[in-house]
Amino acid sequence: xxxxxxxxxxxxxxxxxxxxxxxxxxxxxxxxxxxxxxxxxxxxxxxxxxxxxxxxxxxxxxxxxxxxxxxxxxxxxxxxxxxxxxxxxxxxxxxxxxxxxxxxxxxxxxxxxxxxxxxxxxxxxxxxxxxxxxxxxxxxxxxxxxxxxxxxxxxxxxxxxxxxxxxxxxxxxxxxxxxxxxxxxxxxxxxxxxxxxxxxxxxxxxxxxxxxxxxxxxxxxxxxxxxxxxxxxxxxxxxxxxxxxxxxxxxxxxxxxxxxxxxxxxxxxxxxxxxxxxxxxxxxxxxxxxxxxxxxxxxxxxxxxxxxxxxxxxxxxxxxxxxxxxxxxxxxxxx
Ligand code: LMR
Numbered sequence: 001x002x003x004x005x006x007x008x009x010x011x012x013x014x015x016x017x018x019x020x021x022x023x024x025x026x027x028x029x030x031x032x033x034x035x036x037x038x039x040x041x042x043x044x045x046x047x048x049x050x051x052x053x054x055x056x057x058x059x060x061x062x063x064x065x066x067x068x069x070x071x072x073x074x075x076x077x078x079x080x081x082x083x084x085x086x087x088x089x090x091x092x093x094x095x096x097x098x099x100x101x102x103x104x105x106x107x108x109x110x111x112x113x114x115x116x117x118x119x120x121x122x123x124x125x126x127x128x129x130x131x132x133x134x135x136x137x138x139x140x141x142x143x144x145x146x147x148x149x150x151x152x153x154x155x156x157x158x159x160x161x162x163x164x165x166x167x168x169x170x171x172x173x174x175x176x177x178x179x180x181x182x183x184x185x186x187x188x189x190x191x192x193x194x195x196x197x198x199x200x201x202x203x204x205x206x207x208x209x210x211x212x213x214x215x216x217x218x219x220x221x222x223x224x225x226x227x228x229x230x231x232x233x234x235x236x237x238x239x240x241x242x243x244x245x246x247x248x249x250x251x252x253x254x255x256x257x258x259x260x261x262x263x264x265x266x267x268x269x270x271x272x273x274x275x276x277x278x279x280x281x282x283x284x285x286x287x288x289x290x291x292x293x294x295x296x297x298x299x300x301x302x303x304x305x306x307x308x309x310x311x312x313x314x315x316x317x318x319x320x321x322x323x324x325x326x327x328x329x330x331x332x333x334x335x
Pocket of ligand 1: 035036091092148173193194211215
């Protein structure tokens, strides 16, 4: 009696998470939803994972990739993962507060990583691991960090000194740290789903935004922003996450193959991110549709000074533990 109950429960769980027994006839379906274009580091990473996962599991797993917010917009995709209606996501870590993991926003501090190598080391090391531990109690498992380089910022006027931001409505993706540093320079930040940004810029619902070159180019933001400052003032990274019940419920051998596919897809994504963004920036420049600006050392210093209060404020938002850890690992002074 007990045994059949246990079996029934197992079948029910398998059905709920769309993984009715791994057999040649009915592959396990893994839905991977994301909000960007295929032709970006994350878009290419997702397709690479699909290719490798299907190859290593001999087709026992079928990965369905849904790019461009086709299935869900920003906040909805997080809810969908928690409910199990999608199995894998790679949201920007700026969007993790709804998961109950505000600590990830520490990564959004302005001018935090001095270069890509520093970022990479931090995420592969204790910072990345510490943050993933925060997800364990939320029913979410963190598998990897994917890079998308540094943010630029834009409007229909050159943004060279902090005063240039005064009164501008700036779209942000979700992080309260970004909200704070834009307020530090007198802007009015507004959270908005990624899929709505182009139209909001075009119609003047917002005046400006921040993002990486690959996102600007593939979303055509540069066509509706007269001036882009290549400021690289903050970093954009993703955490590839899965529903823990789904993941832990997979047959161990299948999970091992998927882990291998993810490790290789991660190396691939992180190896192309910088070049993809350089190419996108070159394409934006070549389009002639916007003007690119670069900060002088004095201008950069003025931004850093203006945004410094965010560091002090961050303690009340993300907590001292992660900030102290970041300070130690990056060998920087927090405040
Ligand atoms: C954004 O909303 O601006 C980004 O998180 C989009 C993305 O996933 O790169």
